[in-house]
Amino acid sequence: MLEMRGIVKEFPGVRALDHVDLLVRAGEAHCLLGQNGAGKSTLIKILAGVHRPDEGTITFNGADYRPSSPLHALRAGFATIYQELDLVDGLSVAENILLGHEPARLGFSLRGRANAVARQVLARLGHPEIRPTTEVGRLSPAAKQIVSMARALSHEAKLIVMDEPSAALAHDEVANLFRIIRELTAQGVAVIYISHRLEEIREIGDRVTVLKDGRTVEVGLPARDTPTDRLVSLMTGRTVEYLFPPRASRPPGQEILRVEDLTGPGVSFSVREGEIVGLAGLVGSGRTEILEAVYGARRAAGRVYLHGRQVRPGEPHTMVRRGLGLAPEERKAQALLLDQSVTANITLGSLPGFARLGWLDRAREAEEARRLADLLAIRPPDPERPIKTLSGGNQQKAVLARWLVGNRRLLLLDEPTRGVDVGARAELYAVIRRLADQGIGVLLVSSEVPEVLGLSDRVLVMREGALIHQADAAELDEHAVLDMIMQGSLTP
Amino acid sequence: MTSPDLKKAAPSGLLGRTGLTGLGQARHLGLVAALVLLAAVGLVTRPDTFATTSNLVSILSLAATIGVITVGMTFVIIGGGIDLSVGAIMALASVWATTLATQEFGPFVMVLCALLVGTGAGLVNGLLISYGRLVPFIATLAMLVAARGLAQRMSDRKTQLVQAENTALVELSTTRWLGIPLLVFIFALVVALGWVVLNRTTFGRRTYAVGGNPEAARLAGINVRRHTMLLYALSGLCCGIAAVLIMARTTTGSSTHGDLYELDAIAAVIIGGTLLTGGRGTIIGSILGLLIFTLITNLFILNGLNTSDQLIAKGLIIVVAVLLQRRNLKERTL
Numbered sequence: 001m002l003e004m005r006g007i008v009k010e011f012p013g014v015r016a017l018d019h020v021d022l023l024v025r026a027g028e029a030h031c032l033l034g035q036n037g038a039g040k041s042t043l044i045k046i047l048a049g050v051h052r053p054d055e056g057t058i059t060f061n062g063a064d065y066r067p068s069s070p071l072h073a074l075r076a077g078f079a080t081i082y083q084e085l086d087l088v089d090g091l092s093v094a095e096n097i098l099l100g101h102e103p104a105r106l107g108f109s110l111r112g113r114a115n116a117v118a119r120q121v122l123a124r125l126g127h128p129e130i131r132p133t134t135e136v137g138r139l140s141p142a143a144k145q146i147v148s149m150a151r152a153l154s155h156e157a158k159l160i161v162m163d164e165p166s167a168a169l170a171h172d173e174v175a176n177l178f179r180i181i182r183e184l185t186a187q188g189v190a191v192i193y194i195s196h197r198l199e200e201i202r203e204i205g206d207r208v209t210v211l212k213d214g215r216t217v218e219v220g221l222p223a224r225d226t227p228t229d230r231l232v233s234l235m236t237g238r239t240v241e242y243l244f245p246p247r248a249s250r251p252p253g254q255e256i257l258r259v260e261d262l263t264g265p266g267v268s269f270s271v272r273e274g275e276i277v278g279l280a281g282l283v284g285s286g287r288t289e290i291l292e293a294v295y296g297a298r299r300a301a302g303r304v305y306l307h308g309r310q311v312r313p314g315e316p317h318t319m320v321r322r323g324l325g326l327a328p329e330e331r332k333a334q335a336l337l338l339d340q341s342v343t344a345n346i347t348l349g350s351l352p353g354f355a356r357l358g359w360l361d362r363a364r365e366a367e368e369a370r371r372l373a374d375l376l377a378i379r380p381p382d383p384e385r386p387i388k389t390l391s392g393g394n395q396q397k398a399v400l401a402r403w404l405v406g407n408r409r410l411l412l413l414d415e416p417t418r419g420v421d422v423g424a425r426a427e428l429y430a431v432i433r434r435l436a437d438q439g440i441g442v443l444l445v446s447s448e449v450p451e452v453l454g455l456s457d458r459v460l461v462m463r464e465g466a467l468i469h470q471a472d473a474a475e476l477d478e479h480a481v482l483d484m485i486m487q488g489s490l491t492p
Numbered sequence: 493m494t495s496p497d498l499k500k501a502a503p504s505g506l507l508g509r510t511g512l513t514g515l516g517q518a519r520h521l522g523l524v525a526a527l528v529l530l531a532a533v534g535l536v537t538r539p540d541t542f543a544t545t546s547n548l549v550s551i552l553s554l555a556a557t558i559g560v561i562t563v564g565m566t567f568v569i570i571g572g573g574i575d576l577s578v579g580a581i582m583a584l585a586s587v588w589a590t591t592l593a594t595q596e597f598g599p600f601v602m603v604l605c606a607l608l609v610g611t612g613a614g615l616v617n618g619l620l621i622s623y624g625r626l627v628p629f630i631a632t633l634a635m636l637v638a639a640r641g642l643a644q645r646m647s648d649r650k651t652q653l654v655q656a657e658n659t660a661l662v663e664l665s666t667t668r669w670l671g672i673p674l675l676v677f678i679f680a681l682v683v684a685l686g687w688v689v690l691n692r693t694t695f696g697r698r699t700y701a702v703g704g705n706p707e708a709a710r711l712a713g714i715n716v717r718r719h720t721m722l723l724y725a726l727s728g729l730c731c732g733i734a735a736v737l738i739m740a741r742t743t744t745g746s747s748t749h750g751d752l753y754e755l756d757a758i759a760a761v762i763i764g765g766t767l768l769t770g771g772r773g774t775i776i777g778s779i780l781g782l783l784i785f786t787l788i789t790n791l792f793i794l795n796g797l798n799t800s801d802q803l804i805a806k807g808l809i810i811v812v813a814v815l816l817q818r819r820n821l822k823e824r825t826l
Contacts, residue, residue, distance in 0.1 A: 321713070
């Protein structure tokens with residue numbers, strides 16, 4: 001039904017997809033498996049008409065398929081349900097379901113007809129209790145997902161992609177989701193199901209395609225009979241080797257940070273001077289919440305101690321004054337002033353240090369920025385350039401450089417290498433290790449297990465908001481950690 | 493007036509020194525060109541009256557009041573907000589400073605009173621917006637209505653004259669230095685101070701950061717709420733200064749002062765190339781925008797044209813300016 005052959009997609013500095021194949025039959029639930037950064041999202045976005053492939057062919061129902069826009073993809077019978085649901089909260093259920101193709105005559109919408117169509121689609125999904133006139137903003141996450149699916153069905157979608165649909169759902173709701181998927185496939189609709197939970201894949205999937213580092217490593221394995229071992233090793237066997245700097249030889253120094261029951265019971269750990277502590281876990285497992293709670297950017301239960309003294313959770317600006325620094329997950333949305341120079345971005349976290357009575361010493365500012373740009377090898381080596389002209393890796397270095405100004409004691413790094421190509425990664429790793437060697441404590445979050453294991457001294461494993469394991473990084477291997485973080489949600 | 497402005501414009505803005513400077517300059521150049529064009533129209537249509545000292549001085553005196561407000565407005569808009577209450581705050585400050593009770597204490601206290609009232613009202617705006625989490629549009633709209641009402645109440649809707657013993661205040665507009673009234677110098681001083689604060693201090697840098705990406709500013713350790721509050725207080729202070737200028741020029745305090753000033757100030761800022769979304773803009777641009785507006789008013793008056801046509805012309809200018817800037821912006825991002 002859907003046949004993708006030899007798909008190549010390159011972004012500046014990265015080959016996101018390297019001759020990927022995907023074959024989906026009508027009426028099957030096809031699972032797409034792979035670690036973060038393996039290329040799943042890029043593949044989906046090509047199908048949805050968001051990206052265009054550089055090479056390769058796609059045939060859909062026997063015809064050549066080259067979607068030029070999401071609308072085009074939708075018209076062709078291809079619908080995507082993203083993790084972040086794209087519903088309009090202020091509109092009714094029926095209006096959301098029929099958004100973009102409302103029944104209308106002479107520009108007047110026909111509400112009765114719309115409600116009837118919506119009711120019919122919802123009934124088909126086994127949810128007649130969702131009323132078409134309810135405002136979507138008042139629905140539960142699970143119900144919103146149903147509405148999202150109803151929208152896909154209202155377009156007569158033949159192929160529906162679900163990107164981690166169970167992430168926002170409780171257990172019984174997942175069971176219901178699976179019932180719907182079975183009904184859809186029974187009606188001949190194909191479903192591409194993306195999940196990190198292997199148990200789910202066994203439960204609902206017919207066949208599995210495994211992606212790794214932008215390549216297809218296995219096409220169409222039987223989902224129920226392939227041993228877990230084999231799936232995990234298919235996902236992990238690396239072709240790209242990361243270069244990690246050697247770990248510190250001397251033992252870590254005094255405790256900088258200690259948290260107790262932060263964000264949830266049992267989430268207690270500490271970070272010492274010169275130590276890199278890695279938080280491993282899936283997106284949504286509570287890693288980012290911990291960083292934000294420590295940094296004062298989020299209110300959370302629990303206690304935080306700095307240098308042995310309990311601190312009241314403040315705002316980020318008080319934590320910055322106490323010597324903390326955060327490199328957030330979303331570089332562009334949360335860290336950068338895109339219009340401004342590299343220098344202005346680097347000094348943003350320590351402006352008072354460059355000023356006397358509020359008056360900026362711009363020469364000293366430029367000098368410091370130049371020193372750090374040299375130290376981190378930020379390219380091009382001109383700190384007066386607007387930061388938006390730099391590559392992702394170099395932007396990330398500038399975000400790190402922001403916290404190298406002045407005396408930081410503890411750095412919180414959230415996905416520091418996201419969107420950074422392999423070469424620049426090695427440089428970033430070396431920089432982070434060098435910081436630790438200078439006595440700074442680092443708390444690192446990454447979705448990439450090899451990165452957490454390779455860079456950290458100690459590893460904390462998170463799953464669904466709970467801290468399930470703590471160990472020295474040397475005692476763990478990728479396989480074991482992946483096993484821990486990917487335990488299915490159906491068997492609590 | 494225009495050529496030193498242009499020279500100042502070159503190193504202005506945080507973007508400085510790199511390839512962007514050229515385009516930044518080009519943007520100001522466009523505004524200067526528009527000013528020159530308008531001046532040429534003035535010279536051709538009214539050669540006898542346009543280029544006279546008295547006319548030029550009256551243009552600058554007119555521009556001074558709104559000009560001071562425009563400086564504060566530029567800060568607020570670069571910081572990602574909007575202040576609709578400027579005209580009303582100015583009216584309130586002028587009324588408060590000209591009540592008989594205040595006037596008893598002499599001109600110095602009148603000035604102090606106007607500044608305090610302006611800053612205080614701005615501070616209330618800031619508190620509502622940063623700590624009360626009100627949308628700036630709504631908070632300052634409420635202030636617009638309420639401050640105007642309070643001004644009417646205090647003055648009983650009567651125009652309050654500056655008393656004979658306080659004419660020292662009026663001398664700001666009557667005393668001339670190099671043939672130019674003192675209040676124009678005050679305007680120039682406020683512009684210069686505004687430029688310095690925006691471009692050479694941590695406060696200015698934070699203003700760009702808070703307007704450009706509030707979340708990034710917060711996570712970089714900037715106290716975004718306090719800064720936002722201070723921006724509105726600053727705008728209020730500018731309204732207080734403007735109140736002093738208008739009292740000096742008209743010798744009155746009145747609840748009708750500054751009607752629709754907020755629209756002129758916002759228009760000047762927009763024409764000057766400051767983005768309403770925040771994070772980008774210059775003081776020089778705003779002042780050039782304001783001068784263009786004032787010059788248009790002057791030309792219409794000199795030529796005895798209808799004030800309604802003048803409004804239509806101003807509306808067109810706003811649209812054209814923004815369209816041109818959008819093209820500029822696209823070229824830059826490419």
